[in-house]
Amino acid sequence: MVNNPIEEQDILEKSVLYLIRVIGKNFKFLILAIVLGGGLGIGLSYMATVKYKASAELLPEFSRGSLSSLGSLASLAGLNTSSGESDAIRPDLYPNILQSNPAVLHLLKQPVESVDGKKFPTLFDYYKLKLELQLPPTFLNTSLNDSIVKFKPEEMLVISSLKNSIESNFDSKLGMVTIGVEMEDPKIATITLANCISYLKISVNEYRYGKNVDQGDFLTAQLSKAKDRMGKARYKLQKYRDNNRNIFTNAAKIEEQKLQEEYSIAFSIYNSLLGESERLNISSQDEKPLFQILNPPVVPNNRSSPNRLFYAVGCGLAGFMITLILLLVPWRKIRLT
Template sequence: MQEDVIDLLELARVIWSKRRFILKVTGTFMAVGLLIAFTSKVEYEASCKLMPENQEGMKGNFGGLGGLAGLAGIDLGGMGATGSLTPELYPEIVKSIPFQLELIHTPIRFEKLDSLLSSYTYFTEIDRPSLFGFLAEYTIGLPGKAKGLFRAEEVAPTNPPDDLIHLTKGDWKLLEKYRERVNVSVDTKTGVIIVTTEMPDPYAAARLTDLLVKKLTVEVTEYKIGKAKVNLEFIRERYAEAEKEYEVKQRQVARFADQNKNITSSMVQTEYQRLQNEMNIAFEVYKGLASQMEQAKIKVKEETPVFTVLEPVKVPVEKSKPKRVLILASFLFSGLIGVCLYVIINYSISRC
């Protein structure tokens, strides 16, 4: 125990004897931290919270409507949910390449520039790296730049021969960085969907969040009601055909009756009965399709998801990056601990 106390006191004495060196190194770390903290690019974060309507148990909400529909010959019993897209899958939708491409190429307003342009145009033509990013690009990233001088310039095909996605390596890198700017998370306990985006312009961050929310809700809605809409369109077409057929049969019966008013022949009566039977069959088909079409319309409405905005998008006022206090504290702590360890190790080696 005495040796441990002596050792600790000895280490404290060594550290105190090297205090000037420790202060210089720590000061250097602080200077680097200050440089990074005050030259890093400013970013703003905007967010929105949504609560999707629970599709489970919705069928019960149509209890009264189901009773009225039953009187009209419409059966709502088999109208279960067709979509299996749960909120947990929403982040995967946002991360998908088609969704990201549509998002990055949609124009939004940049208040600082007072102009409307896409994120792709902004990050490829206007945005410039920070001082730290510039130094890193021409030090750590210099070998990659030198290698790029000996490669032919990549050009994305303007008229791709198929429906595959064609992007240059530069575009892929830009898209990967852009993905980090948009985020969708789901609280598994409450079911709340949190949408956040980060942009160099506060107004652009808010606009991008609003755009992301709208596109996401459209994608989810289209998926949920896709089958129901296809079914409705199919029934609507059959309904129009049945309506025309019924009208044709009506005219045939009316024309035949007008032409044979005073004729009591059995053949005429038989033909008239046949035409009426055809008209009745056409009417039953027409009536059945009308019932099915109303059922399909109700199903589309039932399957349409509803999103409640719990926290609307706001234009951010405070910067989300750089976190200057955290950066300074990290460099101060790293420098102080690092130089103290160096002094202790160096002292231990000198004693051996």
């Protein structure tokens, strides 16, 4: 059976006209449904949990060694501090850092204080009281480096609750990072926000300087060995000269030349390692990642949720749609019959 487009268009026009007539005929009733639905929404908003949101804006900066004063001084001293591309974490990865399990465990270990002055040894203790859980704090010491970890459902409830409270995003156009923490207690939310910023700084610095620290430890060990070797070579040379001051044989001159060469090599290695150590120190200070806090954390006074206007509009529209559907059901049954 082939559908006739003209008949389908006619049915559609009749349906739209009928819908308009139903709305016009029951206009006051639909308005009443919207009002009642909006009132119900406002009532539901008073039953919802009140939360406060603390937010902060960060401007991550990264100074290039070739443009800084330390880099210029190092160039005058004959040290090359240019290192090509930076090893810093990209700012668009900051939200992922704050949503990671190591970050959450770090935040749960920090002490907090409620707006009424009640102090909690850790944020974990606050969640235990809030969620009415009986959990030992042993899982806070869980190592997440290379081992496979399985959390209990109650522990995952705490972790997911904190993750849902943290919001962060990176604006690539402005180059700005926005972090927000929404909780029932405004002061605890603000303290947690400050801890988020602190953890973010620590993570970025550790990532950036992890390799430099390893190189610095290696250079320190090699520098100590080179210094001992240079000292021994110098002592042997001076001792030989003292014992053979009045001897002018060729064999004595060859031995002195040999000791002089050993001392020169040891001195050259020590001097090279010392210069490399100074270059690494200057480069570490020169390319230090910084955070410029544009809007610091402030304890919020106004609630962020529930949004009573959103509840009223949403429930009002829901009341309108439900009422309209109920008015159209008899017509649909007649049409089907």
